[in-house]
Amino acid sequence: MPSPTTPAENLLLLATRFTQHTDALTAIRRDGTSPAAELNEQVTAVQRIAAAALDIVDDLNDQQMWHSPAIRGVYTRVRQLAYMATGAADHLQDAVDILLAFREGVPAEESGLVLTRHQALSEAGRREYLASILTSLGAADCLNAAELYVADRRRSITLPRPPALSPAQTTMLRAVAQGEVMIDRAKPSAHRLDIRLTISTVRALESRSLVARAEYLPWSRAERVHLTQAGCRALAAALGGPSPRPLTTLGPVSRPAATPTRAPSR
Secondary structure, eight states: OOOOOOHHHHHHHHHHHHHHHHHHHHHOOTTSSOHHHHHHHHHHHHHHHHHHHHHHHHHHHHSOOOOOHHHHHHHHHHHHHHHHHHHHHHHHHHHHHHHHHHHHTOOOTTTSSOOOHHHHHHHHHHHHHHHHHHHTTHHHHHHHHHHHHHHHHTTTSOOOOOOOOOHHHHHHHHHHHTTOEEEETTEEEETTOOOOOOHHHHHHHHHTTSEEEEEOOTTOOOEEEEEOHHHHHHHHHHTTSOOSSOOOOOOOOOOOOOOOOOOOOO
């Protein structure tokens, strides 16, 4: 039976879900055959992400630990993640409603007018864009929160021993956790991160079942690299130690903290 997951592992799993959601939104074509149905699937997906973030808050509450500034920072980041995901779900639901109203020929709630096809697609696209902005840094925020948690807890409890990873492998796992690693024509790259990655490192991690590839877009040959559950466990154990090199120059999150409540799906 697998051992219970830690808050750090769950945060890294949540990072993967943020990346999968972002890719799914990118793949939706609003002028396709069933954009409303595809968007509605992502409403459900991002609502589940919000619920998973709140589950991590519950998990943190169950930990018997002093709420140091770092741990309070973890709470704030995770609650922000839930808040942003909830907001994204609302925007996506608005997009679904607009597309359905156009299809059924009923007036849009805001204007009271029946929208043209162009207007409906444009308005739905605007809502989808707002949703994507809210969740675009979700994976990176999850990694940051996991690092805060592990760095703080290493001082007071014995955490699992990190697996034997080379600096290049650790760098790769961190980049993958942030949802940045793509493979195109057997060449990996990290979008928004100025680091050098090699296909041999990807294959070494794949051989240990720490990462896996997935289709990025139906019309693209590129692949997204994700952490597996074993990869989340390995990276969580490796966090808190010296980093091979900084992966991003992004500063700390400055979003206003909020504590969302679990709201029923529309």
